[in-house]
Amino acid sequence: MKQSTKELSRFYFSLPRIIAKIRGSDPRRAETNAIEAWAAGLLFYLISYVFFVAQFVPRGLRHWQTALLLVALGFFVWLFWLLLLYINSLIIKLLHSCGLFRTLPSRRAQSILLGIATTAMAGALLLRGSWMRGVGLFWLLAVGANLASALVLACGRNAGGDSK
């Protein structure tokens, strides 16, 4: 444990890390940033929530019925995530037992699988009209920018021989 909060201002995702690097801060990966944890968690949740709203909330319902369905859906999405996380853990276990990605920690593997699932949902939202398309597009842009930042960071590491 540290007696300072410096550690807590570092980032996990490549996009904020590259911004931190440009601004002269520490670009090393850390899992200690509160804003990042809340923002990423809520974004994952929002995409899946909007996806299920698009699937299960029909138009033309009464206001109170829609409101009730939206609240119930909030808990349904949570249960969906619990189930998906468990299924993902079984997939990871299977891959590890087949000798694949053994060096990849479970948490990172989950992160990749969850990213794929959420991107698929965002892709499906793109096919919808109105504001849902905007939500899907926002996710895809964020993922694209993050992957591009990861590439830049990796290239910078290789070019500079930086081990961070």
Add this chain to the structure above:
Amino acid sequence: MRRVRVQRSSRNWLRRFAVRGVFWRECLDWAIINLPFYFYPVLVTFWTFFFFFFAAPARRAIVANLAVILPGSSRAINHLRAFRTLFNFAWTISEAAIYKLNREEFAYQISGAPWLDQLAAAPGAIVLTAHMGNYDLGAALFARKFNREIRMVRAPEPDRQTAEHLSSSLEQTGEGAVKVDYNTAGALLSFDLLNAIRRGEIVSIQGDRAEGDVGQIDGRLFGTKVRLPNGPFVLALAAGVPIYPLFIARSGYRSYEIIVREPIAVVRSGQARENDLAEAVAKWCTVLEELLANRWDQWFAFTPLLLSDETKH
């Protein structure tokens, strides 16, 4: 006979899923090992909703305690405050598990640093704390920072498997420097703790809740009579060591405040022993009252301790 045995074993198995069962602790450990960190906030929020509804006795106890801590407060608002308390509790146990399993970084600041240094250098002392904030993490931090061994005395858990899980978690978090004992009625533990203090060890006891058959003493919190464990005060008197009030409050995401208050000396005045103890208990109640008034959202004593005198009658 066989039928009774089957019924008993299925009841034991079902107990794992009770609110204080070990199943939820194991789920938490699984989540900390297997899930990316940015999933914790949303999951913690939803689990808080889940336990807010299903852990009804704990919720009611928080609301009852809040009614005394915050006189004149509305019952409806106190339910929202109870949610906040459970939310803090969820974060606290999650962060203790994060430290135990992933060895992640935490930030902390100290309030009352001179007393903490005094405690670290003390040849045997008693730390008196409450079911507040992250005392598990705090003990591990203290043991690591000052390279001292700590004996933690906890109220017994209602579920045996949960108690085993908690003990092993604490010992794992403290990397062998934290030993856990359970506060039961037996006199053997008292002698054991007295010897530990005389050997120069630090004994940490939770002094805000007296449960079961342990020795009790009257105190007053927020103008209300409460029953507190008398063990720490008797031990301090017998060993001739001071009591250090110490609390670990959560101050933000992976950030804590270590609060140490002026040591309480329990001295033989030549009067009756009860008077010496009562004086120390009154000082402890003053410290506890101040802390609870400011940090009511981190008091995790999930039993109604602060029933008003009228309600008790």
